Amino acid sequence: MAGTKDLLMLENFIGGQFLPCHSYIDSYDPSTGEVYCKVPNSGKDEVEVAVEAARGAFPGWSSQSPEKRAQVLNRLADLLEQSLEELAQAESKDQGKTLTLARTMDIPRSVQNFRFFASSILHHTTECTHMDHLGCLHYTLRTPVGIAGLISPWNLPLYLLTWKIAPAIAAGNTVIAKPSELTSVTAWMLCKLLDKAGVPPGVVNIVFGTGPRVGEALVSHPEVPLISFTGSQPTAERITQLSAPHCKKLSLELGGKNPAIIFEDANLEECIPATVRSSFANQGEICLCTSRIFVQKSIYCEFLKRFVEATRKWKVGIPSDPSASMGALISKPHLEKVRSYVKKARAEGAQILCGEGVDMLSLPPKNQAGYFMLPTVITDIKDESCCMKEEIFGPVTCVVPFESEEEVIKRANSVEYGLAATVWSSNVGRIHRVAKKLQSGLIWTNCWLIRELNLPFGGMKHSGIGREGAKDSYDFFTEIKTITVKH
Numbered sequence: 001m002a003g004t005k006d007l008l009m010l011e012n013f014i015g016g017q018f019l020p021c022h023s024y025i026d027s028y029d030p031s032t033g034e035v036y037c038k039v040p041n042s043g044k045d046e047v048e049v050a051v052e053a054a055r056g057a058f059p060g061w062s063s064q065s066p067e068k069r070a071q072v073l074n075r076l077a078d079l080l081e082q083s084l085e086e087l088a089q090a091e092s093k094d095q096g097k098t099l100t101l102a103r104t105m106d107i108p109r110s111v112q113n114f115r116f117f118a119s120s121i122l123h124h125t126t127e128c129t130h131m132d133h134l135g136c137l138h139y140t141l142r143t144p145v146g147i148a149g150l151i152s153p154w155n156l157p158l159y160l161l162t163w164k165i166a167p168a169i170a171a172g173n174t175v176i177a178k179p180s181e182l183t184s185v186t187a188w189m190l191c192k193l194l195d196k197a198g199v200p201p202g203v204v205n206i207v208f209g210t211g212p213r214v215g216e217a218l219v220s221h222p223e224v225p226l227i228s229f230t231g232s233q234p235t236a237e238r239i240t241q242l243s244a245p246h247c248k249k250l251s252l253e254l255g256g257k258n259p260a261i262i263f264e265d266a267n268l269e270e271c272i273p274a275t276v277r278s279s280f281a282n283q284g285e286i287c288l289c290t291s292r293i294f295v296q297k298s299i300y301c302e303f304l305k306r307f308v309e310a311t312r313k314w315k316v317g318i319p320s321d322p323s324a325s326m327g328a329l330i331s332k333p334h335l336e337k338v339r340s341y342v343k344k345a346r347a348e349g350a351q352i353l354c355g356e357g358v359d360m361l362s363l364p365p366k367n368q369a370g371y372f373m374l375p376t377v378i379t380d381i382k383d384e385s386c387c388m389k390e391e392i393f394g395p396v397t398c399v400v401p402f403e404s405e406e407e408v409i410k411r412a413n414s415v416e417y418g419l420a421a422t423v424w425s426s427n428v429g430r431i432h433r434v435a436k437k438l439q440s441g442l443i444w445t446n447c448w449l450i451r452e453l454n455l456p457f458g459g460m461k462h463s464g465i466g467r468e469g470a471k472d473s474y475d476f477f478t479e480i481k482t483i484t485v486k487h
């Protein structure tokens with residue numbers, strides 16, 4: 001292929017084999033804006049081959065014991081852990097995030113995902129009741145669904161792909177996964193470890209390509225009864241439309257417009273660094289990131305001053321820079337989308353206290369075409385502004401004052417999303433009271449992103465349908481039956 005001599009060429013992984021594709025998509029290094037990889041531009045034909053492989057592998061894999069499947073998942077976790085550095089380097093180059101974050105969050109969590117579900121699959125229980133007067137015993141039984149369709153996004157590529165693959169295969173399903181075309185490399189690297197881990201051919205199949213082309217072929221395939229999706233609401237709507245005629249099980253993990261609520265009795269020494277991190281981690285490209293900060297009026301000025309100071313220390317740098325807190329955004333279109341929100345805020349008369357259009361960003365010459373943006377803090381903005389209502393999914397956060405608990409709960413709940421929130425106060429009664437009233441699926445109090453994988457993860461309202469976690473993912477990736485035995 002012309003001009004591809006130095007490029008990383010990915011291939012689909014189907015039936016335990018790497019298969020070339022008829023055409024390819026350019027994939028960019030976000031820190032330089034240069035094409036460095038070619039991703040298969042798969043379509044219906046590739047999905048058909050993957051379905052055949054997944055169908056063929058299902059009887060053998062689903063009949064393995066949970067213990068046997070757990071052994072395979074643990075071996076895969078070990079192999080991933082042994083390749084941590086290589087995977088971290090690849091993830092950072094592919095997604096634009098700092099190498100430090102890939103090393104300390106993305107890849108370790110990918111390892112944990114396999115170990116966690118290898119353990120949890122051994123501990124599920126079912127239900128049983130007795131009708132002695134009728135001589136009947138009733139019990140429930142869970143069995144794997146079949147071929148699971150998994151579609152994952154570009155912000156936490158391996159972390160979220162494995163968060164779906166692990167529970168799906170632990171429960172005995174076979175899978176066809178489609179990572180984002182923007183970040184396909186670590187999924188491709190995962191495929192290289194499957195055989196050595198003892199994953200039989202056809203159990204895990206990965207088809208690369210765009211959403212509309214290969215994603216829709218997967219979503220609308222009649223032999224794929226289940227779709228687990230993480231990404232944007234518009235795409236979730238499309239997936240819902242396409243899957244409806246087939247009555248498929250859907251898990252939709254979507255976006256957020258997550259509030260941080262900071263009361264006057266908050267510990268600002270802890271709250272400020274944590275809220276800088278929750279606003280700008282991974283370039284603000286995490287569905288759980290804070291993008292609305294409500295500060296009680298009595299401490300608003302002090303908070304704002306210290307928060308802007310701390311934000312200016314959140315260093316934007318090339319991803320390999322160990323001192324960088326933030327790398328490049330995922331793509332040029334996404335960078336322009338995020339920048340457009342700051343422009344709209346400025347046009348509405350809001351104040352941009354730091355970042356985009358205020359401070360200077362200096363980068364080495366070879367990175368000046370990269371998709372970099374400074375962490376940006378907006379104030380004097382109305383709740384009705386698009387910056388306070390819509391998911392920006394970038395390093396932009398808005399800070400506004402509030403007076404009362406009742407007021408801030410109403411304002412925090414006044415958006416379409418309901419995914420995550422943080423509440424900062426030293427009054428434990430208030431913490432519980434506010435958490436109960438917030439329309440969010442996840443509420444962290446006096447902390448952020450401490451993850452308990454055993455408990456439900458997900459949001460309400462336009463943040464999605466369904467939950468993920470030990471029991472929630474098991475329930476999603478299995479069908480339940482109630483069996484009655486008359487004796």
Ligand SMILES: NC(=O)C1=CN([C@@H]2O[C@H](COP(=O)(O)OP(=O)(O)OC[C@H]3O[C@@H](n4cnc5c(N)ncnc54)[C@H](O)[C@@H]3O)[C@@H](O)[C@H]2O)C=CC1
Pocket residue numbers: 151152153154155178179180181209210211212214215216219230231232233235236238239253254255256286287334391392393
């Ligand atoms: N909540 C979250 O975790 C994420 C939210 N987003 C939001 O979505 C916006 C757009 O980002 P995208 O990467 O375009 O998200 P997206 O939702 O379009 O992509 C997510 C995944 O869905 C696939 N996909 C896209 N269209 C599809 C279709 N018609 N059928 C089947 N699969 C399809 C993509 O190829 C990718 O694998 C972002 O600016 C951000 O606001 C993006 C990524 C993650």
Ligand SMILES: N/C(=C\C=C\C(=O)O)C(=O)O
Pocket residue numbers: 153155156160163230231253254285286287288451457
């Ligand atoms: N779904 C997302 C993050 C999940 C984090 C976790 O499970 O710990 C996202 O950013 O889209």
